[in-house]
Amino acid sequence: MLIGKQRAYLRSLANDMQPIFQIGKNGIEDSFLKQVRDALEARELIKIKVLENSGFTAREASDFICKEIKCEGVQAIGSKIVLYKRSSKKPKIEIPRKFKNQ
Numbered sequence: 001m002l003i004g005k006q007r008a009y010l011r012s013l014a015n016d017m018q019p020i021f022q023i024g025k026n027g028i029e030d031s032f033l034k035q036v037r038d039a040l041e042a043r044e045l046i047k048i049k050v051l052e053n054s055g056f057t058a059r060e061a062s063d064f065i066c067k068e069i070k071c072e073g074v075q076a077i078g079s080k081i082v083l084y085k086r087s088s089k090k091p092k093i094e095i096p097r098k099f100k101n102q
Contacts, residue, residue, distance in 0.1 A: 002072050002084070006095050010045060010074045013093065014082040019049040023061055027054060028068075037069045040085040044093045050079050 002010070020039060021032070039046050048065075050058045058076040062083070066073045071085035086093075 002074070002095075007074055009096060010084050010093075011082065014045055014047055014074065017045070017047045017082075019047045019080060021046070021048045022051055023048060023054045023056060024051045025053045025055075027056070028061065028064055033065065033068050036065060036083070040069070040071055040083060041087055041089065044087050044091065045074070045082065045084050048081050048083065050081065052079070 020043075021036060023032070026032075036046070036048070048061070050056055050061045054061070056064070058079055058081050062073040062076040062081040065071065065081075065083065069085070071083050074082040074084050076082075084093075
């Protein structure tokens with residue numbers, strides 16, 4: 001579970017990222033979840049765009065994906081979501097454990 005400042009740190013890393021997936025009219029299928037799982041293993045932090053015809057809000061899509069693949073929802077704003085999952089093989093992102101004033 002991420003604390004607020006860790007979540008803010010990850011949001012800052014995702015700020016300049018472009019979405020690598022789109023959730024469209026097909027919704028969230030098993031094949032899509034596998035692709036997201038693989039991308040999270042490789043990148044640890046990804047951004048996804050939720051299209052209007054998907055039937056999901058950004059928050060609903062984020063909650064569903066996080067529940068299915070056990071990742072962390074960093075941000076769901078507008079039509080974009082940011083997800084994080086630490087790589088089991090080769091972690092790349094070092095999240096600060098302690099922050100000042102904690």
